[in-house]
Amino acid sequence: MAEKPSAETPTYEAAREELGEVVRKLESGGVPLAESMALWQRGEELASLCQKHLEDARAQVSKAREND
Numbered sequence: 001m002a003e004k005p006s007a008e009t010p011t012y013e014a015a016r017e018e019l020g021e022v023v024r025k026l027e028s029g030g031v032p033l034a035e036s037m038a039l040w041q042r043g044e045e046l047a048s049l050c051q052k053h054l055e056d057a058r059a060q061v062s063k064a065r066e067n068d
Helices: 012-028 033-067
Strands: none
Touching (some): 012 033
């Protein structure tokens, strides 16, 4: 069963938007190494979160189809 996101967990849309910002900052090339590493780690977290949101949505669709 899909877990409900907590109040601190960003929605898929918010996580995707933040991930886009992280990518833009990293691609700009003007970020110090330590900040780049922190951004990369945050990007990995956001990508995983987006993937989980998508997997949960697929599971809900599959369940709904089974019930029809």
